[in-house]
Amino acid sequence: xxxxFMRQAIRLAVENVKKGGGPFAALVVKDGAxxxxxxxxxxxxxxxxxxxxxxxxxxxxxxxxxxxxTGCEIYTTCEPCPxxxxxxxxxxxxxxxxxxxxxxxxxxxFDDSFIYGQLALPHxxxxxxxxPLLRTEALKTFExxxxxxxxxxx
Numbered sequence: 001x002x003x004x005f006m007r008q009a010i011r012l013a014v015e016n017v018k019k020g021g022g023p024f025a026a027l028v029v030k031d032g033a034x035x036x037x038x039x040x041x042x043x044x045x046x047x048x049x050x051x052x053x054x055x056x057x058x059x060x061x062x063x064x065x066x067x068x069x070t071g072c073e074i075y076t077t078c079e080p081c082p083x084x085x086x087x088x089x090x091x092x093x094x095x096x097x098x099x100x101x102x103x104x105x106x107x108x109x110f111d112d113s114f115i116y117g118q119l120a121l122p123h124x125x126x127x128x129x130x131x132p133l134l135r136t137e138a139l140k141t142f143e144x145x146x147x148x149x150x151x152x153x154x
Contacts, residue, residue, distance in 0.1 A: 028060035
């Protein structure tokens, strides 16, 4: 059954390329049925976060009316980038199936190795300056959160 969903994702990615989008697609599957899909829309929407996995997660969460994808599986045509992997972990699906590797993506011009390298560096050594500012004041946001009796943790 996994092959069927991956082939469907691959077809979506190829169709997306033909329409001018990026070569990536993803499906969210639950109980053997596709809940939602997503294709790369970065250049078509001018949104750097509109990767296929993110789009699929957003669509699935809206449809399921939940911010977590418990019991779901994600089928993605390529090994997730750092952003997508982070979103997937926050969504908490049961598993991820992926087609091509991050090395395959790099060969096609989608190289995430720079980002992986940046994440490993202390914030003072990153290519984009990361400057701490007003930490004491910012900590008040967590104090307010901790006081809420009706908070929904995630």
